[in-house]
Amino acid sequence: MAPADRWRDALSRYSMFPVAVLVLVAGTIVNPSFANRINLLAVLLDTAIFGFLVLGESLVILTAGIDLSVGNMASLSSVVAVWSMIGLTGLLPPGVNMGVSILAALAFCGAIGFATGLAVGFLRMAPLIATLGSMWVVQGVGYWFLKGVPAVYPVASFRKIFAGNLLFLPFSAVYLVVVAALIVVWLTRLRTGRWVYAVGGSDYAAAISGINVPWVKTAVYTASAVLSGFGGILVGAYSSVGYPRACNGYELYAIAAVVMGGFAFTGGEGNIWNALFGILVLRLLNKLVIFSGLSGYLEGMVVGAILVITLLLASRRIRSPRRPGAGVAEESARQPVKEVQTK
Amino acid sequence: VSTIPAGSARAVSVREILRRYNVLITFLVTVAFATAATSGLFLGPENLLNVGERASVVGIVALGQMLVILTGGIDLSVGGLIALALLVVSKTSAAGVPVPLCLLLALLASMAAGALNGFLISRTRVPPFMITLGTMLFWFSFTLYFTGASQLEYYALQRFLNGFFRLSRLGSRLLPTASWLVLSAVLIFVLGRTRFGRNVYAVGGKELAARLSGIRTENVKLAVYTLSGLFSAVAAIVLAYRLAASNPDIGTALLLESIAAVVVGGTNINGGEGSIYGTFIGAVIMAALVNVLNLLEADPYIQEAIKGCMLVGFVVIIQVLSRRK
Numbered sequence: 001m002a003p004a005d006r007w008r009d010a011l012s013r014y015s016m017f018p019v020a021v022l023v024l025v026a027g028t029i030v031n032p033s034f035a036n037r038i039n040l041l042a043v044l045l046d047t048a049i050f051g052f053l054v055l056g057e058s059l060v061i062l063t064a065g066i067d068l069s070v071g072n073m074a075s076l077s078s079v080v081a082v083w084s085m086i087g088l089t090g091l092l093p094p095g096v097n098m099g100v101s102i103l104a105a106l107a108f109c110g111a112i113g114f115a116t117g118l119a120v121g122f123l124r125m126a127p128l129i130a131t132l133g134s135m136w137v138v139q140g141v142g143y144w145f146l147k148g149v150p151a152v153y154p155v156a157s158f159r160k161i162f163a164g165n166l167l168f169l170p171f172s173a174v175y176l177v178v179v180a181a182l183i184v185v186w187l188t189r190l191r192t193g194r195w196v197y198a199v200g201g202s203d204y205a206a207a208i209s210g211i212n213v214p215w216v217k218t219a220v221y222t223a224s225a226v227l228s229g230f231g232g233i234l235v236g237a238y239s240s241v242g243y244p245r246a247c248n249g250y251e252l253y254a255i256a257a258v259v260m261g262g263f264a265f266t267g268g269e270g271n272i273w274n275a276l277f278g279i280l281v282l283r284l285l286n287k288l289v290i291f292s293g294l295s296g297y298l299e300g301m302v303v304g305a306i307l308v309i310t311l312l313l314a315s316r317r318i319r320s321p322r323r324p325g326a327g328v329a330e331e332s333a334r335q336p337v338k339e340v341q342t343k
Numbered sequence: 344v345s346t347i348p349a350g351s352a353r354a355v356s357v358r359e360i361l362r363r364y365n366v367l368i369t370f371l372v373t374v375a376f377a378t379a380a381t382s383g384l385f386l387g388p389e390n391l392l393n394v395g396e397r398a399s400v401v402g403i404v405a406l407g408q409m410l411v412i413l414t415g416g417i418d419l420s421v422g423g424l425i426a427l428a429l430l431v432v433s434k435t436s437a438a439g440v441p442v443p444l445c446l447l448l449a450l451l452a453s454m455a456a457g458a459l460n461g462f463l464i465s466r467t468r469v470p471p472f473m474i475t476l477g478t479m480l481f482w483f484s485f486t487l488y489f490t491g492a493s494q495l496e497y498y499a500l501q502r503f504l505n506g507f508f509r510l511s512r513l514g515s516r517l518l519p520t521a522s523w524l525v526l527s528a529v530l531i532f533v534l535g536r537t538r539f540g541r542n543v544y545a546v547g548g549k550e551l552a553a554r555l556s557g558i559r560t561e562n563v564k565l566a567v568y569t570l571s572g573l574f575s576a577v578a579a580i581v582l583a584y585r586l587a588a589s590n591p592d593i594g595t596a597l598l599l600e601s602i603a604a605v606v607v608g609g610t611n612i613n614g615g616e617g618s619i620y621g622t623f624i625g626a627v628i629m630a631a632l633v634n635v636l637n638l639l640e641a642d643p644y645i646q647e648a649i650k651g652c653m654l655v656g657f658v659v660i661i662q663v664l665s666r667r668k
Contacts (some may be wrong), residue, residue, distance in 0.1 A: 305477070329667070
């Protein structure tokens with residue numbers, strides 16, 4: 001490969017990185033205090049928290065699905081953790097209490113994600129409908145746990161472990177990079193990880209080559225719920241309260257970041273790191289709206305417009321139209337293969 | 344529901360009956376359950392008025408949502424379009440614009456936003472849920488920018504409609520239901536008797552086949568999303584009429600409820616199959632469910648969870664019931 005091609009290839013795979021730099025420069029020009037340490041730290045922190053939701057969402061979108069429940073799932077996790085921590089205070093030593101509560105929260109989220117995954121994988125329900133349903137279930141359950149009232153985490157070390165700083169880096173950013181690296185290695189180096197790409201590329205082709213498609217789908221929805229749950233734990237640690245609406249609406253940012261990161265919503269294509277740069281861009285823009293003296297309410301308009309414009313640009317790359325869950329491409333793929341088999 | 348194959352009259356199994364009349368059966372079961380669970384309170388005249396008022400808003404949004412779903416798409420932006428219409432009604436009437444003009448402006452604003460959805464969806468291959476997710480965020484944020492944290496008020500609208508139709512107290516409670524019935528009747532005619540109606544089903548059934556047989560599929564799609572905008576605006580006006588004042592995000596819950604009403608009413612979520620009767624019954628079922636939960640003094644928080652379960656549960660049940668051997 002010629003060096004120029006290699007550069008172009010790298011640029012398309014990490015396209016959101018230069019965009020992030022651009023936004024940073026633009027922000028500094030608009031308002032010089034944009035580049036101060038506190039603001040950049042806040043951006044990094046935001047990116048780390050949203051990043052876990054992006055990781056979950058990107059796994060699901062790789063299989064040509066969609067998960068609308070990531071935001072509410074993160075809220076639920078912060079709620080379950082605080083509920084369990086309060087309930088276990090006095091029964092267990094604080095450290096053990098914290099560990100058990102976090103595991104309980106992640107397990108609870110994972111169980112709901114597992115159920116959603118079963119519905120999508122085995123009952124062949126449209127991912128949009130299944131996760132729209134689970135989004136509401138999760139929100140209702142979150143409110144019910146705390147009766148709608150935010151509650152303070154009783155364990156002091158909780159904040160230290162999840163909201164501390166390592167030199168100048170927030171712990172959460174370190175967690176994100178480590179988890180993202182593990183996921184990337186899994187997706188690209190291990191057989192089970194390649195299955196995720198295979199299912200997204202064509203679930204029919206994946207099925208006839210011996211991959212258990214329903215279980216792969218179940219696994220990604222479970223993983224998405226657990227990763228979002230961890231994002232919720234971080235939000236809880238930073239805000240010190242578990243609140244049933246803490247992360248509601250975050251799913252839009254996660255989906256936008258994944259789409260900006262160049263993932264095909266028809267599945268099978270995408271680079272996790274670029275999606276994370278995508279959320280970095282969105283969080284920088286969030287701060288940019290505020291630093292340029294505009295109303296914070298405008299941010300949604302900016303993100304919505306960016307999402308739609310990115311989609312329109314990306315749609316040139318799409319190979320075949322396909323509705324989520326429906327099997328148009330699948331049906332047409334099925335015919336010729338059957339003929340081959342009968343020969 | 345779906346067409347009955349000829350010659351299947353003999354040997355009609357229980358399964359076949361369940362498949363054919365699944366929506367009606369669900370409806371009867373819901374009413375029976377509602378009556379039994381509330382020991383008859385559900386069927387009281389006062390309560391039925393309540394259910395009608397509630398069902399009418401969901402039902403009107405569901406009409407537009409159903410048209411979109413029939414073409415194989417989905418409109419996640421209905422909540423945003425409702426917010427936009429509420430904003431226009433409230434701000435223009437506060438500025439002294441005559442109420443009929445306010446209503447017209449609200450309808451036009453929401454239709455234009457719907458047409459934008461339709462344009463973007465029909466001219467590209469981006470999945471409809473992605474586009475409408477983006478525009479939902481856009482219109483919510485747009486509305487919030489103009490309202491801030493303050494409430495929207497619609498007293499002028501309420502006074503005007505009551506005066507215009509010379510409504511008594513009872514009449515004013517029946518107006519939402521009446522407008523819902525009229526719109527449903529119009530759509531039954533449009534879907535069943537006009538070329539546009541047939542085209543909507545054709546696009547959802549198999550888009551390529553529809554295009555090859557000469558249907559301008561992109562125009563059909565543009566039309567259904569525009570109509571979804573129109574119905575969202577009508578629902579917003581009905582809501583404004585009932586409430587007199589509200590938060591701009593009052594329509595958020597209507598997204599889930601409208602999709603649930605369409606799906607519970609037996610419309611195929613992948614398009615091409617479904618009836619207005621079904622959607623009508625679906626909206627009644629959703630409203631009845633919420634009403635019963637309220638009558639039973641169920642925790643309002645857990646109601647959201649129950650609605651989410653309902654949506655998923657009904658899709659599974661209807662999928663299983665309509666699976667042919």
